[in-house]
Structures are given as structure tokens and as C-alpha cells.
Amino acid sequence: MKGELLRFTTAGSVDDGKSTLIGRLLYDSKSIFQDQLAAIENTSKKKGLDEIDFSLLTDGLKDEREQGITIDVAYRYFNTPNRKFIIADTPGHIQYTRNMVTGASTANAALILIDARNGVIEQTKRHSYIASLLQIPHVLVCINKMDLVDYQTI
Amino acid sequence: MVVGSVQEAIDNGLAQDEKGVHATRNTAQIPTLIDTIEKNKFDAAMGGARRDEEKARAKERFFSHRDDFGQWDPKNQRPELWNLFNGKKKFGEHFRVFPISNWTEMDIWQYIKKEKIALPSLYFSHEREVIRRGNTILANSPFITLKPNEKVTKEIVRFRTIGDLTITGAVESEASTLDHIIAEVAAARETERGNRADDQRSEAAMEERKKEGYF
Numbered sequence A: 001m002k003g004e005l006l007r008f009t010t011a012g013s014v015d016d017g018k019s020t021l022i023g024r025l026l027y028d029s030k031s032i033f034q035d036q037l038a039a040i041e042n043t044s045k046k047k048g049l050d051e052i053d054f055s056l057l058t059d060g061l062k063d064e065r066e067q068g069i070t071i072d073v074a075y076r077y078f079n080t081p082n083r084k085f086i087i088a089d090t091p092g093h094i095q096y097t098r099n100m101v102t103g104a105s106t107a108n109a110a111l112i113l114i115d116a117r118n119g120v121i122e123q124t125k126r127h128s129y130i131a132s133l134l135q136i137p138h139v140l141v142c143i144n145k146m147d148l149v150d151y152q153t154i
Numbered sequence B: 001m002v003v004g005s006v007q008e009a010i011d012n013g014l015a016q017d018e019k020g021v022h023a024t025r026n027t028a029q030i031p032t033l034i035d036t037i038e039k040n041k042f043d044a045a046m047g048g049a050r051r052d053e054e055k056a057r058a059k060e061r062f063f064s065h066r067d068d069f070g071q072w073d074p075k076n077q078r079p080e081l082w083n084l085f086n087g088k089k090k091f092g093e094h095f096r097v098f099p100i101s102n103w104t105e106m107d108i109w110q111y112i113k114k115e116k117i118a119l120p121s122l123y124f125s126h127e128r129e130v131i132r133r134g135n136t137i138l139a140n141s142p143f144i145t146l147k148p149n150e151k152v153t154k155e156i157v158r159f160r161t162i163g164d165l166t167i168t169g170a171v172e173s174e175a176s177t178l179d180h181i182i183a184e185v186a187a188a189r190e191t192e193r194g195n196r197a198d199d200q201r202s203e204a205a206m207e208e209r210k211k212e213g214y215f
């Protein structure tokens, strides 16, 4: 495969939607295999959800699925015709900050998610500081859950 | 060379053979491996497992700690920054080391092609006696028990992944050269291990086995 490798990590507070964003990104770029999709569809149904829970794609541990949070960093791989990507989906929970640092240490870019309802909170700041400490060259801020504030700008 | 043998482990009562149509020696590898590591006082065991293979393997460190019982605690893994590996351990503990953790199935095939590495013929398309069970195509062998409605047919297949004969599904494939396989992998719609019955036993089948000491 030609093209450079881009390694990026997710960051931001717990539940801001990091894993869901990665799952959705892989889904939209058709990087999910049929059996993987069938498996997470099945698990979503068992949880009583009407839609696919895309966070299940990276939240692969039993405890993560039971608790609905990311505990440890998961790595995912995909490519476009021009580039290869390694994604590190990291946990937002303060207790697992060391796992976020693990994933972020090898990243060239960080996506910092912010829940539109909560704005910048403690973990958002902590993760942003870690991204700066690690000298991650590119940082992108993503405002998520805009649907929950009726897409208003304040 | 040190060889840990599943057959010997079974003969010594360390591991048990499973019974029934779905019997496999896959899990018998666990006590065999742990016993071999313990007896030889190995500090580390290197493996070719990759994060892209499976959702629990996606969580692995390069240098992955195992406790005195050979167990993995995925909820409590050590930080691993950049390419600095933490080899500190207590007596009786060991590491599993995964140097090609970040390689994908495609990387493997391209590397094999680049370095002209010879491969077992099982990876290339061939005619074989098979049994269709659920969504998987299992190789016929003396180690498999047929269900009453199952019959043996001949098909053109290859193996994308190779584990025990009793649990590794083949894929229908005409790919008989490396270029052909690379094209097939690029267009694949199913995962590499999708045909592994050992991963299908439950939603967390791989995680459960890894916690116990599976590679």
C-alpha cells in the first residue's frame, strides 16, 4: 500500500462519544467487515437498542460492554487509497488516564471530543494538556452531541 | 529446541480432551503452554498475534504482563509509552511479547511477497474434502465427528488463518499465488478469523481464553 501512515488518537472526557465517533468513521468509510457489523448489530439488539451502538467496535472487552465505557485503549486499522491509518481509541475516565497516555504517545494527531452540553470540563483539559506534553503535532477539536442542544450556538 | 506438546499434556492429565461433535484441542493449548513456560522458567514468550485480528487482541500491549498463574488482566494493563517497554516482573511471572502487533493481514502478505517467504500449501487454493457446518467450511479428518445430516463434499478452498483442524474454517478460494491472495485480502468482506469456531463459542471467547493464558 502506498502513502504515509497517520496515527491518531481520540481524547476527551468520559462519554463524550469518542468510541462512537470511531465506529461511525469506520462504518462510513466501509472499513467494517460484514461479520463484525453483524456481531455488533446482534449485541446492540441484545442490549435492547434500536440502532447499532458503534462504540462496540472498539469497546471489545466484556467489562467495557457491561459498563458502557472504554477501559483500555483499542487499536484499529484502516486505509484509503492514499493513506494508512492506525487509530487509538482511548478511555475518557480519569481512572484510566494512563491508558489514554499509552494510546496518545504514538499519535501524530489527536481528536479531542467535547460534549456540546458540558463544554470543556476537567478531563477535556487534562487530555489536552497531555496532548501538548506529548507534543502531538496536530490537535483537532470535535464538538459532539449537537443534536442534544438542538444544534444551537450559544 | 524445547517443545511443549498438547498430546503429552493430555497423557499426563494436565489437559483434557473435550467430548462431543464440537470437541477441539484448542483450549488444551492453555495448560500446555503455561506448563512449558513455568518448567523452563521463561521470562517471555513471543507470538505473532496482531491487534487487527480480534477485539480482545486489539487491546494488547507489545510487552504484555502475565501473573504467576499465567493470567492476563486486561482491565489493569501497564502504561506503555512510545517504544519503551516495561520488563519488570516478580519471580514466576512472565511476558507475552507481540512484535508485529500493529501489522495488518495485508501487511503480512505484502511482507511475505517482498521477502519471498515460503509458505505451507494450506494457505493456497486446493481441492479438499470438507464439511459445511453453520457458516463454516471444516476440513474432513479422522478428528471430526459428523452430525447425522452432515456429508463430506469436495471443494476448492484455502485457509486464511490456521489453528486446530477441528475449529479452523476454510474459505472458498481460487487464489493460488501471492498476488492472487493479496487481491483477495484487499477485497475481503469478512474478517480473517470469522471462520474460527474457537472465537465463536461466546461473545468474549478470545478474551476469556486469553485471561486464562491462551496466546
Ligand SMILES: Nc1nc2c(ncn2[C@@H]2O[C@H](COP(=O)(O)OP(=O)(O)OP(=O)(O)O)[C@@H](O)[C@H]2O)c(=O)[nH]1
Residues within 6 Å of the ligand: A012, A013, A014, A015, A016, A017, A018, A019, A020, A021, A055, A068, A069, A070, A071, A090, A091, A092, A093, A144, A145, A146, A147, A148
Ligand atoms: N445524542 C447523541 N448521543 C451520542 C452521540 N455520540 C455518542 N453518543 C452516545 O454517548 C454515549 C457515550 O458514547 P461513547 O462513544 O461510549 O463515549 P466515549 O467518549 O467513548 O466514552 P469513554 O470511552 O468511556 O470515555 C453513548 O450512549 C453514545 O451512543 C451524539 O452525537 N449524539
Ligand SMILES: [Mg+2]
Residues within 6 Å of the ligand: A018, A019, A020, A055, A059, A069, A070, A089, A090, A091, A092
Ligand atoms: Mg470510548
